[in-house]
Amino acid sequence: MKKMTNRYDRQLKIKQIGIDGQNNLEQSKVLVIGVGGLGSFVSSELVKAGIGEITLVDYDVVELTNLHRQNLYTEADVGVEKLTAMKNHLQAANKNVVINTISQKYSAELLDTKYDLVIDCTDNFPVKYQINQDCQERGIKHIFGTCAANQGQVMFIDSESACLECLYPKDKVAQLGLSANIGTNPMIVALTGSLQASLAMKFLTSNKYTAGQLLVIDNWTFDFRKIKVNKKNNCLIK
Numbered sequence: 001m002k003k004m005t006n007r008y009d010r011q012l013k014i015k016q017i018g019i020d021g022q023n024n025l026e027q028s029k030v031l032v033i034g035v036g037g038l039g040s041f042v043s044s045e046l047v048k049a050g051i052g053e054i055t056l057v058d059y060d061v062v063e064l065t066n067l068h069r070q071n072l073y074t075e076a077d078v079g080v081e082k083l084t085a086m087k088n089h090l091q092a093a094n095k096n097v098v099i100n101t102i103s104q105k106y107s108a109e110l111l112d113t114k115y116d117l118v119i120d121c122t123d124n125f126p127v128k129y130q131i132n133q134d135c136q137e138r139g140i141k142h143i144f145g146t147c148a149a150n151q152g153q154v155m156f157i158d159s160e161s162a163c164l165e166c167l168y169p170k171d172k173v174a175q176l177g178l179s180a181n182i183g184t185n186p187m188i189v190a191l192t193g194s195l196q197a198s199l200a201m202k203f204l205t206s207n208k209y210t211a212g213q214l215l216v217i218d219n220w221t222f223d224f225r226k227i228k229v230n231k232k233n234n235c236l237i238k
């Protein structure tokens with residue numbers, strides 16, 4: 001008789017995860033905002049790891065120029081709504097996960113539903129500031145992530161820690177590069193998305209996290225820096 005194997009066998013053997021961590025993960029609900037490059041990696045890794053429920057928000061259609069960095073999409077998906085294509089790929093990877101899709105631009109009402117964690121995978125800084133503000137006002141933990149050219153940045157944010165506004169005051173946002181203008185090295189998307197998923201995995205399995213710690217990585221110079229970001233007393237948010 002064939003021995004029953006647990007699909008999560010290899011991650012169950014990680015001592016910091018184990019069966020308790022896996023059970024915690026399977027009870028978890030996350031909101032992933034944006035299923036482009038970062039969202040592709042974040043959602044595929046969390047779904048394959050066996051998260052309980054994932055809700056995806058987007059309103060875009062897959063384009064040919066997405067395929068080099070948005071790993072789940074294929075040529076057959078070009079012209080298809082990202083949410084439709086993404087849900088098909090994710091559900092095929094793990095039938096046990098509840099996958100919800102919401103086709104709309106980001107709005108604060110999305111946070112009326114209770115999630116354990118919000119993961120910002122958008123590529124739009126005005127939206128990132130809005131997500132930051134809305135999560136901070138509601139006391140919802142969220143994971144900031146961004147990447148462009150060869151650089152990626154991630155930070156776990158909670159109501160006690162430095163937030164995006166503490167990190168980059170909004171009036172300086174014009175200095176930050178965007179993918180469409182300065183290009184994107186496809187592998188920096190994989191690394192940055194995987195770091196966001198790693199922060200989520202640690203929190204959702206163990207309830208442990210370090211907020212207000214920025215990781216800046218560069219996959220051309222291979223500089224990886226960890227920076228403690230101080231919460232500003234005069235932060236505009238809260």
Ligand SMILES: [Zn+2]
Nearest residue numbers: 163165166235
């Ligand atoms: Zn702040």
